Amino acid sequence: xxxxxxxxxxxxxxxxxxxxxxxxxxxxxxxxxxxxxxxxxxxxxxxxxxxxxxxxxxxxxxxxxxxxxxxxxxxxxxxxxxxxxxxxxxxxxxxxxxxxxxxxxxxxxxxxxxxxxxxxxxxxxxxxxxxxxxxxxxxxxxx
Amino acid sequence: xxxxxxxxxxxxxxxxxxxxxxxxxxxxxxxxxxxxxxxxxxxxxxxxxxxxxxxxxxxxxxxxxxxxxxxxxxxxxxxxxxxxxxxxxxxxxxxxxxxxxxxxxxxxxxxxxxxxxxxxxxxxxxxxxxxxxxxxxxxxxxxxxxxxxxxxxxxxxxxxxxxxxxxxxxxxxxxxxxxxxxxxxxxxxxxxxxxxxxxxxxxxxxxxxxxxxxxxxxxxxxxxxxxxxxxxxxxxxxxxxxxxxxxxxxxxxxxxxxxxxxxxxxxxxxxxxxxxxxxxxxxxxxxxxxxxxxxxxxxxxxxxxxxxxxxxxxxxxxxxxxxxxx
Numbered sequence: 001x002x003x004x005x006x007x008x009x010x011x012x013x014x015x016x017x018x019x020x021x022x023x024x025x026x027x028x029x030x031x032x033x034x035x036x037x038x039x040x041x042x043x044x045x046x047x048x049x050x051x052x053x054x055x056x057x058x059x060x061x062x063x064x065x066x067x068x069x070x071x072x073x074x075x076x077x078x079x080x081x082x083x084x085x086x087x088x089x090x091x092x093x094x095x096x097x098x099x100x101x102x103x104x105x106x107x108x109x110x111x112x113x114x115x116x117x118x119x120x121x122x123x124x125x126x127x128x129x130x131x132x133x134x135x136x137x138x139x140x141x142x143x
Numbered sequence: 144x145x146x147x148x149x150x151x152x153x154x155x156x157x158x159x160x161x162x163x164x165x166x167x168x169x170x171x172x173x174x175x176x177x178x179x180x181x182x183x184x185x186x187x188x189x190x191x192x193x194x195x196x197x198x199x200x201x202x203x204x205x206x207x208x209x210x211x212x213x214x215x216x217x218x219x220x221x222x223x224x225x226x227x228x229x230x231x232x233x234x235x236x237x238x239x240x241x242x243x244x245x246x247x248x249x250x251x252x253x254x255x256x257x258x259x260x261x262x263x264x265x266x267x268x269x270x271x272x273x274x275x276x277x278x279x280x281x282x283x284x285x286x287x288x289x290x291x292x293x294x295x296x297x298x299x300x301x302x303x304x305x306x307x308x309x310x311x312x313x314x315x316x317x318x319x320x321x322x323x324x325x326x327x328x329x330x331x332x333x334x335x336x337x338x339x340x341x342x343x344x345x346x347x348x349x350x351x352x353x354x355x356x357x358x359x360x361x362x363x364x365x366x367x368x369x370x371x372x373x374x375x376x377x378x379x380x381x382x383x384x385x386x387x388x389x390x391x392x393x394x395x396x397x398x399x400x401x402x403x404x405x406x407x408x409x410x411x412x413x414x415x416x417x418x419x420x421x422x423x424x425x426x427x428x429x430x431x432x433x434x435x436x437x438x439x440x441x442x443x444x445x446x447x448x449x450x451x452x453x454x455x456x457x458x459x460x461x462x463x464x465x466x467x468x469x
Contacts (some may be wrong), residue, residue, distance in 0.1 A: 020296045070252040078233045082295050089288035105270035112263035116170055119177040119256035
């Protein structure tokens, strides 16, 4: 079940990514399984889970591409900046395409606070899955 | 008369809104390096073309909500500014408008995050706005920034590629420059409740306008002074950007040999004679003609919108873009 959802999410995402970017997402399976476990615990319907997983992967990958160190003499700097920017914009675009406006809205203060923490030099671990869990539990309560 | 005055737009209000967006964010610590960097970036100014385009677009609608339009105008400039901060890093450019670029002042990592903050703050603001009745489902951040990135990827892909086609050049320029301008007009119109057909016409107008803007920029690499450009003349050619004048110059076999010899290790002084030959080759004139044709296409669309008083503002924009010297 998990394998099918992960494959479906990855296929959907790779189809969304423009080939000119040459981005190939290779997330760790254990991370994705953990995310699916959280989604299930929050009562997310099975049909919605691959969508959420794809959105989660895009945002996590965007954060990862912009993680420190970012140095001018790094030959990969240009690609890392572009990839992070592109994956972040695709995260917004894909969330809207999946009609996940409410998730996008609820995640936006969290995403912003992460950027603030990083800009202030506090590049701590990003509790992205916890943010998803909190938002999904709130959505469950509201329904 | 400056463009904003001709368009009757109070740009100070847009600047105030941009600062308000920062200062009213309780998550940004007051007097922090982040806040100072943001305010300094806003104070550094710019042409503020995108806020003007949002405002002009809104004049084609009936739902006039000044505060919301000013907020959208500021948001468009936030997106543009964030992209410039990242562009300077991608180009390793130490200067922006003749002043030290942000990454020179605070380091590359923090500069990336300042740009990211600006994008994230816009999404946060627009998410709140979109909750209002009649809000636009598609936040323009979604449709604008992915295209900007694609333009950058395409530029990277085609660096020093002297076999690039005109179509590839046009696609890259549309993504990199024209799209955000077109979207700014379109979303201003959407926010003000303009009819769908008008929103689409404004997008097309903005795309032609934006393309002419990019070609004009390409020409300035050959015609403007280092002082006007904030970087040495010929920087685009040296950096491997195959612009429209270069594409035309490549059609001359004599020039093509010299242009094709320009690579990542070529020095600025080595291309000075080549720059002069391109200037006198007729390539600039042809690019200028292409630029004028794009502007004429934009004007034709503006004239089709003659039932709207604001069509005169579109013509003012086209006139300004046609006469831009730096």
